[in-house]
Amino acid sequence: MDQIAVAAPSDTTAWVQAVLIAAPMVAPLLASLVAWLCVGSGRTSSRAGAWVTVAAAVTILVDGVVTATITSGSAASSALATGTVLRVDALSSVMLIVIGSVGVIATWASVAFIDGEIASGHASPGEIRRYATLVPAFLAAMALAVLVNNLGVLWAAIEATTIVTAFLVGHRRSRGSVEATWKYVMICSVGIALAYLGTICIYYAGGQTSIPAHAALDWTQLATHAHELDPGVTRIAFALLVLGFGAKAGMAPLHSWLPDAHSQAPAPVSALMSGVLLPVAVYALMRYRVIAVGSIDGSFVRTLLLVVAVTSLLIATSLIIAQRDYKRLLAYSSIEHMALVVIGLAVGTPLALAAVLLHIVGHGLGKAVLFCGAGQILAAEQTSQISGVRGLLARRPALAACFGVGFLALLGLPPFSLFVSELGLARAATAAGLGWVVAIALSLLVVVFVSVAVHLAPMLLGSEPGPATRPGTVPETDPDTHPETGSASSVNHSTRTGAGTQIATRTDVPTRTELRGVGSPMPLIAGLMALALLGIVAWPLDQLLHIASLIGGTP
């Protein structure tokens, strides 16, 4: 295995490497093509197209597992490479596994979503086709981001995710989703433009070292020659990169797009954005941190990351406390978990990095389950208001149980893997002399725990309200024909998502076709089982995480 990794001894292994590296991008692109050809024309062919996307996600997952086995086979870090642009090491493999596993759950739930859209007639065939085409393209862009060695292409791939997801966030053409899409594209494009400026500064600094000019954007070269980089330039570059990729990861100060986009996007897209897109942006920071720590003193890097992370954690916690919308609650919880991940990044030891990667896997699975569950609750209850959903456990036991258990996992209770990773993060931070950060983070996590429990208990356990008290059934004027009433009734509008608004007008006729869109709890159960398995036995991931943490971590 080591031989395969270090250098291709024959043409066959080079060929195998090329296939392994190309598969995670080619499979979703093909799925995208298939979806474009068959979704929207008829029920059966649409469903077939949707399942092809699931197959593409499975391909990414399997490919991640295979490359993980190869790259973590030996103690030293090894990698598969094709040319100088594409490269897979253990760290990339972890990310491929995250993209694959979250992708499987999200695209699986997406089959029922597409089915429901066709049955209920909420979206035109063209809109459904666009949705089905863009979801696998989104997967392909994220796979490209973790497969490249060239930092310029990494930037371009992450920017491509913004473009691909713009019309996924704006799938419903309601006022809310148009506003969310505008904020999302604008803030993320500006943020990521700053990251491009940072990338250029790194390229400039790299060009002044012994690195050959054509390779001055290759991560492997920059990581090896990091000590030669000019500290002044690297400092500017890293600050820009943290600001830019931080925007994409939902970190303060450019985080305000996240709750809007996550709450307006269709559930499977929210799951992908929260579970994979945010971690991919953090992954970019992970790569750059290795370069920065080699060039400038570690305390600048650590302080910068800590300031950003702790601020984000404070913002997320304060907005979770009084949250009234369960999709927004999930969105702020994503900011909270990414902040924990960035704290781990600030600590930066291999122990911390292993915990960070496990946390990314666990958060991805948990959020995929919860967002898809939230989508099903929205389809069934027709409101995204916490106060509009009461006593769900009595009426939809399977869905409510999955949602509740998913939240327990996300809050970091054993036996789920987030418990293990949060414990690991706390231990690593304490060992690095950052006990005060652990104290702040833990006390904020307790606040989050209590607030979420207070929000969630009546949703799942409370008694069912009469139909008149549900906000989703309040009669409303069409907001699009009366723009001037928009601001006056904005509190009313803000209480539900575009989906809620559109379905709300049809509550008097709950037909069978509407309930079709609710979907099966199977993807949710699969995700929860994987989470519990990872929490109880470290087995499938421990060696891989160990090797990956040596790549991303610095002693």
Add this chain to the structure above:
Amino acid sequence: VSPETYSQWLYLVCGALLLSSVIVLWRRQLSALISLLTVQGVLLAALAALLGTQHDGLELYGIALGLLLLKAGVLPAVLRRALARGGAPRETRPLVNVPASLLAAAMLTLLAYAVSQPLVELDPNPTTRAVPVGVAMVLLGFFMLVTRRRALSQVVGFLLLDNGIATTAFMLTAGVPVIVELAVSMDLLLVVLVLQVLTTRLREHFGDAELDDLHELRD
């Protein structure tokens, strides 16, 4: 081209870029802003060609041609189409009025000179000494983004910021590798197309409302 002529032309182009960026803050007529962006596109292409005379030329001449097509041709055309679809033709109430904006522009330019010192010091030569111009354009673009309330003016601010980054890239490294340049230009084109579609949708849903008035989503 002799080094003296080269640096004279370089500083002329840089001066024109900075001047056009300041005028962007001064003008409120959206069609004038788009014309200024076209001018900047031509200047950026000239900059790439000028660098081509000093470095290995062919690649940079190709990039110059591409920039001319994209930034002086396609992007302004897309913006003009968005403008033609309706909506107010000028920025009526910017958050900061024009004299204050110009004062801010002066301050931001000074700031740009201060923060780009480490960049110049690493490799002082006539080209890198012009880096502050690029950084100033980035800051001016950012300023425009946060103080303007029309969707289209914000897009102009974003493109100004992007031009600043492109200028900085040319000054520091004579451009990025071709594969990166291609990917970046592709992304830029697509983002602007997406934003154009979104401005149309914003108008459909919110009429001629300003972006400050978007309050559908909040906590």
